[in-house]
Amino acid sequence: xxxxxxxxxxxxxxxxxxxxxxxxxxxxxxxxxxxxxxxxxxxxxxxxxxxxxxxxxxxxxxxxxxxxxxxxxxxxxxxxxxxxxxxxxxxxxxxxxxxxxxxxxxxxxxxxxxxxxxxxxxxxxxxxxxxxxxxxxxxxxxxxxxxxxxxxxxxxxxxxxxxxxxxxxxxxxxxxxxxxxxxxxxxxxxxxxxxxxxxxxxxxxxxxxxxxxxxxxxxxxxxxxxxxxxxxxxxxxxxxxxxxxxxxxxxxxxx
Numbered sequence: 001x002x003x004x005x006x007x008x009x010x011x012x013x014x015x016x017x018x019x020x021x022x023x024x025x026x027x028x029x030x031x032x033x034x035x036x037x038x039x040x041x042x043x044x045x046x047x048x049x050x051x052x053x054x055x056x057x058x059x060x061x062x063x064x065x066x067x068x069x070x071x072x073x074x075x076x077x078x079x080x081x082x083x084x085x086x087x088x089x090x091x092x093x094x095x096x097x098x099x100x101x102x103x104x105x106x107x108x109x110x111x112x113x114x115x116x117x118x119x120x121x122x123x124x125x126x127x128x129x130x131x132x133x134x135x136x137x138x139x140x141x142x143x144x145x146x147x148x149x150x151x152x153x154x155x156x157x158x159x160x161x162x163x164x165x166x167x168x169x170x171x172x173x174x175x176x177x178x179x180x181x182x183x184x185x186x187x188x189x190x191x192x193x194x195x196x197x198x199x200x201x202x203x204x205x206x207x208x209x210x211x212x213x214x215x216x217x218x219x220x221x222x223x224x225x226x227x228x229x230x231x232x233x234x235x236x237x238x239x240x241x242x243x244x245x246x247x248x249x250x251x252x253x254x255x
Contacts, residue, residue, distance in 0.1 A: 007076035009108055011096050013089040013115015014038070017201035019046035021116045029113055033083035035075035037068060042087035042226075044201075051083075069102050076108050089117040092141065093169055119167040122196035122228045125206060130165045132234035138164030144171040144178055160185040165232030172197075172227040176215040182231065183211055192235035197227040208235070 010029040015021030030036065030050045038048065040061030051057060058071055068084075075082050086094045090112060103110050119141060123130050130139050144156055159166065160182050168178060172195060183189060189212035197205040207217045211231065 006109060007079055007081055009072055009076070009082045009084055009103060009110040011084045011086060011090045011094075011099070011110060011112045013091075013094075013113060013117075014043045014047055014085045014087060015116045016088050016118040016121035016199050017044055017204075018121070019044040021121065021200055022047060023113065023115065026113045026115065029111075030083045030085075032081055034080035035071065036083045036085065037063075037071060038083075038085035039087050043085050047085065056080075065098060065102070068099065069106075072099075072103065072108065073106055086115070087118075089115040092117045093143070118169065118196075118199050118228050119230070121199035122167075122194070122230060125196055125199055125204060126194050126208075126230070126235065128194075128234055130167075130230070130232070130234055135233040136163065136165040138162070140164050140166045141169065142166065143169050144174045146170070146174070156181040157185060160187060165230065165234055168229045168231075170225075172218060172229055173224040175218050175229055178229070178231075179211045179215055187211060191231060192233065194230045194235050195221070195223065195227055196230070197221070197223045199228065 010033065012026040012029055013022070014026065027050050030047070031052065033055065034052060035056045035058070036048070036051050037058045037060050040059050048057060056075070060068055072082050072084070084099070086096065088094070090096045091114070096112065100110060119130075131137050140159055140162070142154065142156070142159060143150065156178055171178060175195070179193075182191070189210060191211045193209050193211055193214040195207045195214060195218055205221060205223065207214070207221055209217050214229075
């Protein structure tokens with residue numbers, strides 16, 4: 001069992017950008033760590049204000065896996081705990097699995113602290129519910145294949161055979177390809193689409209449109225990274241109201 005004094009690595013979801021969108025648990029972990037590794041410009045610099053005075057701070061933007069692990073190993077050998085700050089939530093495109101696998105080999109203890117991922121910050125900015133009654137009860141988070149491939153059975157053309165709300169990370173520069181595959185699978189050209197650039201940051205940018213016109217809007221905006229694209233009916237007109245608060249709907253706490 002790990003004790004409070006045992007050197008530890010904390011993988012912390014630092015949130016999508018707004019420095020207040022990090023959990024109290026994440027902040028408290030940062031305050032216990034003498035070494036901090038953070039994900040470059042993707043993590044709000046204000047979050048580093050929670051670091052201990054004199055903490056060793058490393059920007060992982062230019063580091064490879066071996067260099068990151070070397071910092072973690074050196075710190076823990078010296079009895080120091082490490083805060084590894086990832087943007088958003090580390091379980092979504094966070095590349096933490098390989099880090100944890102290597103820490104297991106080294107016998108270094110670690111904990112994952114969840115964070116707010118960009119799609120939820122985007123939904124808040126859009127003031128929309130992603131799982132709207134009678135419109136969508138499924139949320140699909142994916143990306144289009146690029147330098148990092150996706151499994152064949154998760155390619156966009158296959159995903160579009162299902163209904164639901166779709167959120168694409170790391171794909172805004174290829175939205176034309178995404179839209180074409182949705183349209184080829186029979187989706188309406190008028191299906192609502194939204195693009196949110198740097199959700200929750202001061203320079204956040206929102207574009208709303210449809211499968212038919214969003215590619216042109218994205219091109220006009222000049223955005224080619226740091227954005228999520230959401231596709232689905234909940235972005236349009238409101239559907240049915242939820243049964244949860246319907247006065248005629250009974251459940252365990254309301255007869």
